[in-house]
Amino acid sequence: MTVIGAIFRPQLPPERLRSVVTAAEEAGLAELWLWEDCFLESGIATAAAALAWTERLRIAIGVLPVPLRNVALTAMEVATLHRLFPGRVTVGVGHGVQQWMAQVGAGAESPLTLLREHLDALRALLRGQEVTTEGRYVRLDAVALGWPPHTPPAVVCAATGPRTLRLSGAAADGTVLHAGTPLDQVRQARRLIDEGRAEAGRTDRHPLIAYVQSGNGDPETVAGIARDRARAGADHVVLEPAGDEPDPEGFVRMAAEVGTLVGKD
Incomplete structure (x- = not known):
């Protein structure tokens, strides 16, 4: 079954989040x-607030930029969310926008190496393991979480290029595709992810999450777009509003209606 979600864009002020979250919860999204776009809103802080304001709605962060974050801190924050709100959180990581990373002095000469090291360490820490590693970018000395999640959570990864897609298949638990990804590239992404999974010997589930720019489309039209993404290999279709969307509460209600339509298939 295809899961339909929606995006709260950080171009909206943080104080707008509560009404959007409430609308999403009430609509059944x-x-x-x-x-977590630089330099707008924190992914962790907004996720914690959204989870506290709701009882059912699943909250996902897509994504935390790894150059900006020490992996131990990310693990602590993610573990805390999962302990407080078990089963309702999805957290993703990614390269981040390289220009933004350079602005804060966090640019990496090899973003792919950094992402692999971060994913490996983050997933191990969230499994409750003690981690010692001396990588090119990630260095930990006998680090273990005091309060790891009761169940190791999935960590998804944003990916675009072939090497990152293969890496995501090998080292992450799901992959996020940006909204500009055409249908043929969604299919190609699934193939590349599966290549990485096969090389790593992984047989666990790996959901593909596709953002879709839905604009002002009516629910029936948007549901058709979501079905196309699902046929191309997407397990989750996440509707992205325009940057100047005047009614974000109405947008999440529309997304919930799309979810009902797609769920009837």
Whole structure:
């Protein structure tokens, strides 16, 4: 079954989040995605607030930029969310926008190496393991979480290029595709992810999450777009509003209606 979600864009002020989250919860939306774009809003802080304001709605962060974050801190924050709100959180990581990373002095000469090291360490820490590693970018000395999640959570990864897609298949638990990804590239992404999974010997489930720019489309039209993404291999279709969307509460209600239509298939 295809999961339909929606995005709360951080171009909206943080104080607008509560009314959007409430509208999403009341409308029956499956999941609301939050972004940690520089230099707008924190993914962790907004996720914690959204989870506290709701009882059912799943909250996802798509994604935390790894150059900006020490992996131990990310693990502590993610583990805390999962202990407080078990089963309702999805957290993703990614390269981040390289220009933004350079602005804060966090640019990496090899973003792919950094992402792999971060994913490996983050997933190990969230499994409750003690981690010692001396990588090119990630260095930990006998680090273990005091309060790891009761169940190791999935960590998804944003990916675009072939190497990152293969890496995501090998080292992450799901992959996020940006909204500009055409249908043929959604299919190609699934193939590349599966290549990485096969090389790593992984047989666990790996959901593909596709953002879709839905604009002002009516629910029936948007549901058709979501079905196309699902046929191309997407397990989650996450509707992205325009940057100047005047009615974000109405947008999440529309997304919930799309979810009902797609769920009837």
